[in-house]
Amino acid sequence: MSADAATIRQALRDNQEEPEGPARNARAERLLTEAEQSGDAALLVEALVHQLQVYNYSSEKDKMFVPFARLLRLWDERPGDFDPFMTHHLFWMFKWVSSSMVDQPHIPLASIEKWQGEMEHRYRLAGHSERAVRQGELEIARHLGDLERAGRAYTAWQAADRDRMANCHACELHEQGSWQALRGLDEEALAAWAPVLEGEHTCAHEPHAVLAASLLPLLRTGCAEQARANHLRGYRMVRPMESMRYSVALHVEFCALTGNEPRALEILADRPAYFTDSGNPGSLMDFLAVTAVLMGRLAELGHGAQSVPGPAGTDWTAASLAVGARARALALAARFDARNGNGYVGEQVRERLARRPLLDRLPLGVRAVRLAAPSAPRASATAPAAAEPAQDLAGLLAEAHRLSDAQHPDAGAAWRAVAERAEKSGEADALTAHDRANVADHRAMDGSLPPAEAAEAFGAAARLYEAAGDRGEAVAADARRSFLHSTEDGATDAALTEIGPLVDLALALHAEGGATGRQASGVLVCRARILQQRMFRAADEEATDAAADALGRAAHEVLAFAEPLRARDKVATRISEALGFLADVAAYRGDGPGAAELYARAAAEVHAAELPWYAVEYESRTARLAAHLDDHGTAERAARAALEHGGTSLAAPGRARLHLQLAEVLGATGQFAEATEHALDAAHWADEAGESESLGVHARHQLGGWLLRLGRAAEAAAVLEAVLPDVSAEDHGDGMVVQTLWWLGDGLSTLGEPRAAAEYWLRAADIARGWPEQHDHAMLAQLAGQALYRAELTSEAERAYERAGELWRALGDVPALVRTLRVRAWNAAREGQPGLEAARAFMAAAERECEGPQLRVELADTCHQTAELLAHACEGEPGEAADDPVRVAYEEAIGFADRASAAFREAGPGHLDRLTAADLTAAWLEASLGRADAALRRAAEVLAAYEGVPAGTDETVDARRSEAESVRAYAAGSGAAAGA
Numbered sequence: 011m012s013a014d015a016a017t018i019r020q021a022l023r024d025n026q027e028e029p030e031g032p033a034r035n036a037r038a039e040r041l042l043t044e045a046e047q048s049g050d051a052a053l054l055v056e057a058l059v060h061q062l063q064v065y066n067y068s069s070e071k072d073k074m075f076v077p078f079a080r081l082l083r084l085w086d087e088r089p090g091d092f093d094p095f096m097t098h099h100l101f102w103m104f105k106w107v108s109s110s111m112v113d114q115p116h117i118p119l120a121s122i123e124k125w126q127g128e129m130e131h132r133y134r135l136a137g138h139s140e141r142a143v144r145q146g147e148l149e150i151a152r153h154l155g156d157l158e159r160a161g162r163a164y165t166a167w168q169a170a171d172r173d174r175m176a177n178c179h180a181c182e183l184h185e186q187g188s189w190q191a192l193r194g195l196d197e198e199a200l201a202a203w204a205p206v207l208e209g210e211h212t213c214a215h216e217p218h219a220v221l222a223a224s225l226l227p228l229l230r231t232g233c234a235e236q237a238r239a240n241h242l243r244g245y246r247m248v249r250p251m252e253s254m255r256y257s258v259a260l261h262v263e264f265c266a267l268t269g270n271e272p273r274a275l276e277i278l279a280d281r282p283a284y285f286t287d288s289g290n291p292g293s294l295m296d297f298l299a300v301t302a303v304l305m306g307r308l309a310e311l312g313h314g315a316q317s318v319p320g321p322a323g324t325d326w327t328a329a330s331l332a333v334g335a336r337a338r339a340l341a342l343a344a345r346f347d348a349r350n351g352n353g354y355v356g357e358q359v360r361e362r363l364a365r366r367p368l369l370d371r372l373p374l375g376v377r378a379v380r381l382a383a384p385s386a387p388r389a390s391a392t393a394p395a396a397a398e399p400a401q402d403l404a405g406l407l408a409e410a411h412r413l414s415d416a417q418h419p420d421a422g423a424a425w426r427a428v429a430e431r432a433e434k435s436g437e438a439d440a441l442t443a444h445d446r447a448n449v450a451d452h453r454a455m456d457g458s459l460p461p462a463e464a465a466e467a468f469g470a471a472a473r474l475y476e477a478a479g480d481r482g483e484a485v486a487a488d489a490r491r492s493f494l495h496s497t498e499d500g501a502t503d504a505a506l507t508e509i510g511p512l513v514d515l516a517l518a519l520h521a522e523g524g525a526t527g528r529q530a531s532g533v534l535v536c537r538a539r540i541l542q543q544r545m546f547r548a549a550d551e552e553a554t555d556a557a558a559d560a561l562g563r564a565a566h567e568v569l570a571f572a573e574p575l576r577a578r579d580k581v582a583t584r585i586s587e588a589l590g591f592l593a594d595v596a597a598y599r600g601d602g603p604g605a606a607e608l609y610a611r612a613a614a615e616v617h618a619a620e621l622p623w624y625a626v627e628y629e630s631r632t633a634r635l636a637a638h639l640d641d642h643g644t645a646e647r648a649a650r651a652a653l654e655h656g657g658t659s660l661a662a663p664g665r666a667r668l669h670l671q672l673a674e675v676l677g678a679t680g681q682f683a684e685a686t687e688h689a690l691d692a693a694h695w696a697d698e699a700g701e702s703e704s705l706g707v708h709a710r711h712q713l714g715g716w717l718l719r720l721g722r723a724a725e726a727a728a729v730l731e732a733v734l735p736d737v738s739a740e741d742h743g744d745g746m747v748v749q750t751l752w753w754l755g756d757g758l759s760t761l762g763e764p765r766a767a768a769e770y771w772l773r774a775a776d777i778a779r780g781w782p783e784q785h786d787h788a789m790l791a792q793l794a795g796q797a798l799y800r801a802e803l804t805s806e807a808e809r810a811y812e813r814a815g816e817l818w819r820a821l822g823d824v825p826a827l828v829r830t831l832r833v834r835a836w837n838a839a840r841e842g843q844p845g846l847e848a849a850r851a852f853m854a855a856a857e858r859e860c861e862g863p864q865l866r867v868e869l870a871d872t873c874h875q876t877a878e879l880l881a882h883a884c885e886g887e888p889g890e891a892a893d894d895p896v897r898v899a900y901e902e903a904i905g906f907a908d909r910a911s912a913a914f915r916e917a918g919p920g921h922l923d924r925l926t927a928a929d930l931t932a933a934w935l936e937a938s939l940g941r942a943d944a945a946l947r948r949a950a951e952v953l954a955a956y957e958g959v960p961a962g963t964d965e966t967v968d969a970r971r972s973e974a975e976s977v978r979a980y981a982a983g984s985g986a987a988a989g990a
Contacts, residue, residue, distance in 0.1 A: 207224065897939065
């Protein structure tokens, strides 16, 4: 083999590992040219096979037919140029070519059937089973809509023997499930896919494709939680793979049909070339169809003018892309139907275009860019909304008064409805001054106005109440305006000055019968709220103490005034609020139990008055306080109560906070499964509230950690990767950034992506480098070293371990330092003989650190690992000569193994399994040196150590016994017994 040929072969192998895409394809084309110029026939075959492989797994699938035809011609002319491996590839790729033709509408149906027949003929001549042939026929029949022929092909496929030409188990199960799903048998499809989804059978493109295929069947069978998990796991897998456009389309469709339109838009934006890549018209048609479904959905929701990703060269809106994508999808379907001689493909596309959402909302746990405010939505052509009967102004007024009298949280919305109806109908004159006052008052209270506008609205409400003759409510509205002023920086003193006369007036009016007890006590509560603001904003401890004293006095004034009125006035909320103030003071003074008791009394007060929604704040504070006191039972009960009583009546921010609070309480007690559900809801409501970058970040951060604890690493990684760009040291602190990176590294390590895991751990370590306490820094450096070692990045692993070792030494953690030195030894030994001296030096350094009886076990482990390292570093079998290098190394290794055994015995009971492992290492070495008696004796000692332990009760014991028996068989057999 020439040097040039060797270089080309290595380049072919290297290119095989490159990411899918045009760049890899272009390299394959250049290498084919070089192979042609080399004059090496076998190399040419390899280059053609490689080119066909990269075309098949790319957006240029239509290019694969030419190199395959050329390969087939070379096979017919010179089969001797194909070694067994290349021969296998040729027949294996026949399946790709035959099945891929159906996705190319320019290839006549007769040609497809001819190639299918050619495949059947050649497989028969080569002695292969017809299993792959029948699977190919099934794919053709399915594409044509000939379900009768497809059923026959499916039966024949399943009946045929599996051989080397059969697709892998994972791919076959994918096809089996897809056939069931096509027939409307979702349960059967999911059952067929289960071994792939559970990881029993995998391949380069599975479970990627099955995860995508399972999404709608899972939704249709009521398994929304699993569908969400499969989306998070599956899209992360297909995202970097150019050839997976069809699977990406299924993820887009899933999002469009579950209320996750923004997420679907982000998926479209990930690969803009998918709109134009024409190498696989079949997958392009499906991608365009689901794009049209998504855009149609956006238009229905009032986002038709939203700017969206689409084919390059045009500024697309959802409305325009809905039309464009639909037209292109149907045009492609028409080409297939013209080729096939029927309308089946067009029917399938139109059925997909007509699909309606399967769920209104399925929180995914990953943030998507928020859509712009909708314009007026258009009615759906397929599901027109029923018109709600219009309510007249009198009815709306009656409802608003009823809700106000009931102190219901929906009263504000009811008064807004009154105002809107009066304005639209021109009936504003029908509203009394008191009605207009209520509209302005509730508008100021609902939190939707800027402070200045809200203050103006309170003032307008006060004037209108005054004009209506309700002086008590007028004073109360003015008091609310004073409290609003206190929320501005540095305004509490002015607000207190302002509210003083209002308090006097309210009490005087009440004494005269001009104000109700609820109105007057409301003014007192407003003064207390201002004092509460002062306590929260005080600049130093002395000022805070003074404000707390004043708040306590004001709260007692509220109680003294309101409690006598409990039986005849609606003052329960005033009493509960006063108790809440006293609880705040108790909490500030460090009286946690006292504060908890007062919050409980505050909640009980409004519950007794059948006003449970007012208890939400006190229940939430109780949960927060109880969690701080490690009273997890109380915290959980209170958090659940708060969510129950306020979940549906609160605005989106409040709902998000309640869900997150309960999630954190549940997470603190290890109830991670339910915690994840509430974290998902918290993230959803945070997004609805426009707080994705604050409250939503915390919810998603916690969600990722809990998913990790549940062993759902793929979902955790998807969530954490999505939230990481939003976590910043400035907004969330270094600790949260490091924790997110740490968890992400854990997840990726579990998923078998050590290099990526190491990158995140090293980023976290660089942040932790500046912390006063360095344990986390050391741990992260150690984890990074482990990941880099697993990724076989030897020099990078050495640097990470060296950093960790220095940190462990500075922290005085000798066991961790010793373990680091041992791994550095193994890492150095990867370099073969050049690294062996460094490896010995690391092991010797580890041994020197193990001084004192408390480190006896570490010393034993170090000796045992030194023995194994010395043995593994040897190449070949030991010779007979006393100075044979392998024999010398084995003798030295036995010495270290014996030292390990002795140290384990000295360390006391509890180390039997590690002791026997060292003994077995020595036994194998003895056997390899031809000393059968010594090997048999050591094996017998191991078996005797476990005498009396029943088989099957301990996996380690069973493993040790099995290995000891293997030593005995080897020692008594061909090599060791003869040497003895």
